[in-house]
Amino acid sequence: MQNCGNLDKNSELAQRIKHLRKNILKFSQKDFAEKLMIGLRTLQYYESNEYPIPDKILRLISQIFGVSYEWLKTGQGEIFEKKPSIEEIILAEQRRIKENSILVPVIGKAGAGFPQMKGDIEIIGYIETKKIPRVNPSDLIAVEVHGDSMEPTLQEGDKVIAKIYIGDGFDIPNRKIVIVADQEGELLVKRLMKKDGLILLTSDNPNYPPIIPQEARIIAVALKLLREISL
Known part of the structure; x- marks a missing residue:
């Protein structure tokens, strides 16, 4: 009962x-x-x-x-649920985006000590992007693409977000896009190619010759492309 x-x-x-x-x-x-x-x-x-x-x-x-x-x-509280205003919806969405976003340093040059010495880089700005699953934000850098050596894949002004890399390149998947630093520390975006037990750093644009790793060192492996599009 x-x-x-x-x-x-x-x-x-x-x-x-x-x-x-x-x-x-x-x-x-x-x-x-x-x-x-x-x-x-x-x-x-x-x-x-x-x-x-x-x-x-x-x-x-x-x-x-x-x-x-x-x-x-x-029987407690208001009868009708309060609907959020447009301003409240926008603010809530902005907070959600911020919680899932990180700032990644854009670097212009990499000194001889990088990537072992993370302070040995030239930071020219920061870009905001979504968090990348299973990647520590402190292991990320970004570079801006200059020139047409990686066209049509990458264009002038594109931002490439990459994970800092230490190694000889043989454990990087074939054809992966990587960030390399030449002997002066200038940054280049290239595609890693493996052939006959050797590694070459190539451009997607066939007008540019490949680079051998002795002329440039791999400092990061590309993860994400950011591109601004004018409408």
Whole structure:
């Protein structure tokens, strides 16, 4: 048997549903039942407290009419859920983007000590981008593409985000785009090619000859391309 406390709660819930339907939403029992896709007799049982009102019906009322589920369940709080303003929606989205974004340093030159010595680089700015799964943000750098040596894949002004790399290049997948530093520390974006046990650093534009690793050192492996497009 239900105790008196439960009976009182069920009775109050039934009264709230009837009050909402009749005095606030101004629906007849027939129209209200149709909105909820239940039978008229079922609604009458609910409102007269002959049947307990299932939780799924409360959630359906909340979803269809924007009524607070908490108010339906307990009678506490505002009847209607407050809808956020356009400004609140924009601010919430901006906060969400910020929480999932990082600042990556754009480097112009890499000294002889980089990448072992992370301070041995020239930082010319920062770009904001989404976090990259399973990559520590402190291991990321970005470079700006200059010239047409990697066209049509990469264009002048493109930003390439890359993960700092230490090694001889043989563990990098074939044809992967990499960032290399020449003997003066100038940065180049190239494609790593493996052939006959050797590594070449090539350009996608066939007008540029390949570079051998002895002439440039691999400092990072490309992960992501950022491109600004004018409309």
